[in-house]
Amino acid sequence: MDWEGVASRLFGDDHDIVADGDFLGGTATFDGATIAIVGTTNHAAVGVDLALRQARAVLATTGESPGRPLLLLVDTQGQKLRRRDELLGIHRAMAHLGCCLDLARRNGHPVIGLVYDQALSGGFITSGLMADACHALPEAEIRVMRVPAMARVTKLSEELLESLSLTNPVFAPGVANYVAMGGVRSLWDGDLAAGLRAALADRDTSDRRAEEGAQRGGRRVAADVIRRVLEA
């Protein structure tokens, strides 16, 4: 689904979200309250400029509208793969974005992530994955890297990775696997507004992903290892 469709199913006409290049920003009225929207579109490659642009929008909300919920609309092909971005500290710009979201959470802003199209690695780690909880549309796609590139880096065969990606939640790109692993809390299917309403009502902002991954059976070991370290 494109972002216009998501916005209209969530807010009807009660929003002023606009796309400026790959950047999405604006506000919407939801259940009588104002929500800030920050995100990306066009399967954005997130580089220094787009990371800083999102961070500014988050900081503006934190500075000017205390407590206003933030909805992050995620559509990214990953980090921008350019020398200029590495030179200018793309890791720093992304860390800055993540820190801005973390500050918003500490200052009492609900921070909700929604993967509405695709989410890959670097563009996702400091947006949706830094939300209180991240949600997704059922048709969205989340992955670390596409299979051919993964095969090149890991020196494993494409055939092996392709076959694993059909059955193994660790490799498969479908969002249902991310739900099973706890990385995505829920899928918003059909009534998107109901999904957002439920997400906003959940005010426990602790990171429950490892526990949910264990409960749902998609990531069986992480929660136990964390517990063992705490008890060692």
Next chain:
Amino acid sequence: MNSASFAEMSARQRLAAIVDDRSFHEWLPPSDRVTSPHLAQLGVPAAFDDGVAIGRATLSGRAIFVAAQEGEFMGGGVGEVHGAKLVGLLRRALRDRPDAVVLLAESGGVRLHEANAGLIAVSEVMRALLDARAAGIATVMLIGGANGCFGGMGIVARCADTVVMSDIARHAMSGPEVIESSNGAGEFDSRDRALVWRTTGGKHRWLTGDCDVLVEDDPAAFRAAAIAALDVHRPMTLAALQQESMLLQWRTAIAGEGADAIELWTLLGVADARAVPDLDAAAVRVLRPAAVAPLANGGA
């Protein structure tokens, strides 16, 4: 004088060289055999510590928690267990309140062999680190391994109060090989070592304000920097992030579209930037422009 190379040491050797003598107490040591549940199906051998040692120690007599990533095992990549050990360490720090968490970071980022589980794990490490930092526990990254600190771990590292690098260390997002394979050698020639180091190396990160302390490739220098960082706290306030935002935008605007490192250093106010690649860390330390110093915590 200690002439050992920090970069050439194993993670456990580095850890032992940083903390007070014989003070390290490991949690989930290799004898516990807490290994990756995902590697066997790929025919890849596991490591009994999944590539990271974690525990408590003292540093200059003060209580710290410490972790060291082993770059020789899967490039230091963060898998499910590796990440969970770091998360456990950071959550335990939040509970037990050591003076600092010191992480000897050497990682290519998400361990691709554990793909989705690694991606979520890195994100959990990031949130746990920011929780510890917000609680006033000094968070310290020592980046000096031969494999550098990249990908998700590159992002996590810059979330710490203090980032210490050696002049031969690298800290970035995507490796030059990945950029070259996507956009060609004309974009980023991974075999041009001088280009790679001046784009991602310790001297560059120091001169542009992305690392806070620049040291020689020497374990004693890293230890001294870690001790100094025990009392460095950068509270993440709205004002602090607004200032960082302004400075990062300013730096990006100055660079324009095509700048090379040497051109950027010159634009930022480094005198005789062309000489930088041939200087040692001590000589580079004094060259950092005053304008970028607020991006780091130390000043020169």
